[in-house]
Amino acid sequence: MIKRVDHIAVAVPNVEEAARFYEEALGLKLGGVEVVEGMDTKVGFFQIGETRIELVEPTKEDTALDKFLASRGPGIHHICFEVEDIEAALRTLKERGVRLVDEEPRPGAHGTRVGFIHPKSTGGVLIELSQHPRGSH
Numbered sequence: 860m861i862k863r864v865d866h867i868a869v870a871v872p873n874v875e876e877a878a879r880f881y882e883e884a885l886g887l888k889l890g891g892v893e894v895v896e897g898m899d900t901k902v903g904f905f906q907i908g909e910t911r912i913e914l915v916e917p918t919k920e921d922t923a924l925d926k927f928l929a930s931r932g933p934g935i936h937h938i939c940f941e942v943e944d945i946e947a948a949l950r951t952l953k954e955r956g957v958r959l960v961d962e963e964p965r966p967g968a969h970g971t972r973v974g975f976i977h978p979k980s981t982g983g984v985l986i987e988l989s990q991h992p993r994g995s996h
């Protein structure tokens with residue numbers, strides 16, 4: 860069901876400001892900056908080998924991400940695994956009694972379809988599953 864670690868997401872108050880450390884100190888290049896309307900977030904990615912670091916900024920107050928930042932401050936927010944078939948993955952998890960944030964996939968960044976698993980079922984980690992558009996990578 861799980862193909863690889865797609866990205867590790869870091870909650871930040873501002874993508875461009877947070878990106879400076881990764882660019883100036885680590886020499887990485889910010890790419891894929893996009894406002895994801897359905898998620899009320901703005902994201903930017905650093906490609907690192909097979910996986911990426913995703914900086915994620917809330918674009919709306921009182922969303923889950925905004926509340927996360929307010930209560931815990933910037934830091935690791937979720938881990939995303941790539942899956943072959945998002946519907947099948949969510950269905951399988953539901954059958955296994957796993958608590959889901961999304962029972963149906965929703966649109967993620969860059970044409971992906973994603974669903975989140977509730978941290979209550981994972982030992983405290985918010986896990987995102989993501990299916991890439993066919994033929995992309």
Ligand code: CO
Pocket residue numbers: 866868913937939987
């Ligand atoms: Co993500």
